[in-house]
Amino acid sequence: MKALGKAGSKRIGWPPLAVAAPFLWLAVFFAFPFLLVLKLSFSHPALAMPPYAPKMDWSHGLQGIGDFLKALSGVNYRRLTQDDLYFASYLSSLRFAAIGTAISLLIGYPIAYAMARCGPQARRLLLMAVILPFWTSFLIRVYAWIGILKPEGLLNAGLHALGLPGIDILNTDGAVYVGLVYAYLPFMMLPLYAALERLDPTLLEAAADLGASPTKAFWSVTVPLSLPGVAAGCLLCFIPMVGEFVIPDLLGGPDTLMIGKTIWTEFFSDRDWPSASAVAIILLVTLVVPILLYQRQQARALEAQR
């Protein structure tokens, strides 16, 4: 061991292991399974369990691979375009995610801004207060809303006490929005807060010296400088919201369409694995652009930190 330490170059040491172990793990458990989903999405439709045709025949070498590729079929994708349900659930997922992200931004910005204006001690406490619920179960946080929103729940009890008519919101799209905003608000607030907290206060001072009103200074200095935080927060909310399953399933109604729910139903109720895979691949293709945008944004933020 000692000889290895001395002989090994200073930069390399033991890091090859550091690269190899996680690399192999992710290749086996993350990258390879995607290829399986891709393959299954082009298989012939069949119900219930595998094996699915065509089957890759390794024993015939290249000939086998060629036969395999020829036997693949796009029938699952063709079926997706023929059934309006899939298209509708795509559009509806994107709409839920876009509106949910916008509402989160509208609610999250004033809170993050207020946090950034507090003293350092209060900031630390508030940050902790915002992060804490993020550690508690997602499922529990969504479940908590059922008790509030159901017809004989607390929301209606409160409305009746005020002499107002009750509303029937559980199992509607409205309840899904409440759930989405509630569950993803921390994802929006943390990047916003990070951007606002870093904001150089002398810039606002300069704006004030040059005669800008506080409102004008806010819109022409604070908002533009917080845009990286806005972008990160929006992507961090939008991407997972599109594929959300738990919220539409527990809070939404039978006609609430979301793609995550569609995959789940295809898979568990209809037992149509090839169709579920095809839907998953299209979802992934839809999300590739926002995911790449997010990664680029993160890389730029990391660069700026250095």
Place this chain on the structure above:
Amino acid sequence: MTRPALNRGPSAFNIASLALGLGFIYLPIAILVIWSFNASKLVTVWGGFSTRWYASAFQNDQLMDAAWVTLRIGVFSATTATVLGVLAAIALAKVGGFRGRTLFSSMVYSPLVMPEVILGLSLLLLFVAVGFERGFWTVALAHATFTLSYVTVAVHARLVTFDKVLEEAARDLGCPPWRAFLTVTLPNIAPAVVAGWMLAFTLSLDDLVVASFTSGPGATTLPMRIYSQVRLGVSPEINAVCTLLIAAVAAGVLIWSLANRWQSRREAVATKPYAGA
């Protein structure tokens, strides 16, 4: 000096939005906790304080089995994810250019934003393809895979800010790399490693979607059990279980932040002599 607007302290509007925001974040959780102590079975009628739902939750064998399975999966997957995640963070922070670096970093960071439904489906297909019987181990492996990324993010952030000079000094003094890592770097990144483990553990405890796809008979996790009961409606017993989970997580986070504070205070004391030099 006129004080800049951002440092002028919070205005009434700021305080109002903070109060409303924190209210929105905490109210549903608070209501859930309060209602778990309700003696009445009706979820909207307060029947007096009672802990009967906790007793009945503890007597519910299905729930207790699920809790035990979940705990074991959490410990195994968080530990595996921490080992691999720390290695991945070292690879990204310390090993310069290597072949497939871009592929590596995108594989590490993609699970963070990947919809759980896709992660679950793809892992299930893997286990089916290799004929691995689904159950405890498949869920544990799946959890280790998607929580690994979170550990890497937490540890990487700490590694980047950590002063490299210290490790280089140890190496210059003839310390082998692995020993320099164990005695200099590891103690410095330890808080991030612990935070990463805890994050991985809570994510595993929390996961419903990936577990539902990759689990088999005999390995029903607590979220799966809660989910199947929640679909039937609100039940006071589930409220009690949820309250216990919230309390456990809150206690964990609190202990960790206190320990962290103690550590940073100790660090501040330890570096004081150099500050004057």
